Amino acid sequence: MSYLGLISPFCRLSVAGGAAGSIRTITTNLSPLFFKATNVLLAEPLKKKKKLDPLIVKQREEKRKKRLEKMIKRMEKSAVQYKPIEECDVPMKLIDEKEQRTRHLPPISDETTDERELLKKAWSLYKLRQHYKLMSMVDRVLGSHRKALDELKLESEELYLEAIQVDLNLVPYSSRGPVSTPPINNYPSPDGEYQDVSKLWG
Structure with a gap:
């Protein structure tokens, strides 16, 4: 054994x-x-944490914050720059003439303000009544139309079916009115060639 x-x-x-x-x-x-x-255990007692001065901790946090702000600014500078839209940019001439173009109006009195408010209310009431009149007229016309069709249906079914048909001659509607400039007689039409003067952006 x-x-x-x-x-x-x-x-x-x-x-x-x-x-x-x-x-x-x-x-x-x-x-x-x-x-x-069993596992080999080679442990050692934990190290005592050093007590740091609160001022030093605060300085480290401030340095870290400044470093992050600097990185953010650098990233913003190197961001993609979009192509500027000239139509939306205000010319420098207008910016320089801003003071000359600004209207300095006298302050509005309380009487004028009250008068304008009353005028707005009167105009709103007028437009409301006008709208109600228009809607009642449309309702009357539609009612008369419906009543006429019902009477026609009682008289003759064939005439009623003809009356409710869609007029196809009204669908391809086209009209020609006055234009801003009259046509030029014997005008030579361009062949499509043009000179590109737009700016190039990298």
Whole structure:
């Protein structure tokens, strides 16, 4: 019988490891043929945290904040620059003449303000009544139209079907009115060639 077979199944063997101060424990508590080695534990006591001066901590935070702001500014400068729209840019001449073009109107009196408010209310009431009149007229016309169609249907079904048909001659409607400039007689039409004067943006 081997030496391992003589070992009690609940015993522990302590074997010195290669590292300084490390110990491995071999146990056979489940079976004599089952050996399990625990991990090598080389722990050391935690280092004491150094107490920093609050002023130093604040200075570090300020430096970090400044560094981030500098990076953001650099990224904004190197951002994609869009092509400017000349139609939306205000000419420098108008900016220089802003003071000359500004109207300095006298302040409005309270009487004028009240008069304008009353005028707005009167205009709103007038337009409301006009709208109601228009809607009532449309309702009357539609009612008369519907009543006439009903009477026609009672008289003759064929005439009623003819009356409700869509007039196809009104669909391709076209009209020609006055233009801003009269046509030029014998005008030579351009062949489409033109000179591109638009600016190039990289």
